Amino acid sequence: MSILLLDSSVIIDIINGKRGRDQLLKELIQQGNILACCSINITEVYAGMRPAEEPRTSGLLKSLKFYPVTWDIARLAGELKYEHARKGITLATTDVTIAAVAIHHQLPLLTDNTKHYPMKEISL
Numbered sequence: 001m002s003i004l005l006l007d008s009s010v011i012i013d014i015i016n017g018k019r020g021r022d023q024l025l026k027e028l029i030q031q032g033n034i035l036a037c038c039s040i041n042i043t044e045v046y047a048g049m050r051p052a053e054e055p056r057t058s059g060l061l062k063s064l065k066f067y068p069v070t071w072d073i074a075r076l077a078g079e080l081k082y083e084h085a086r087k088g089i090t091l092a093t094t095d096v097t098i099a100a101v102a103i104h105h106q107l108p109l110l111t112d113n114t115k116h117y118p119m120k121e122i123s124l
Helices: 007-014 023-028 039-047 051-063 071-088 093-105
Strands: 003-006 034-038 063-066
Touching: 003 007, 003 093, 007 023, 007 039, 007 051, 023 034, 034 039, 034 051, 034 093, 039 051, 071 093
Parallel strands: 003 034, 034 063
Antiparallel strands: none
């Protein structure tokens, strides 16, 4: 059993019924895995949500284990962004924050956007 942190794109695909995400996540749950999100996921999802999607979206997000962004996680996110910027790699604050949650809690991150997460400390 593992706790898997979901990238926002995966959550959005579930809400929109795309890419067979429903089936994949059902299989992961049946295997005993726990699915998780963080505050950044909730912010990103609600930023693009249509009003008619709110009940299903809220239900899905509330069914996930929740990890808040703490002071230590926010600091780690800043350090990751700085470290990669010094290498010429520009990363979104949202992505480094999700990565910091995964690294801090030692959670694998379920994403299709592997280029957004070049950190060697993260398991994708």
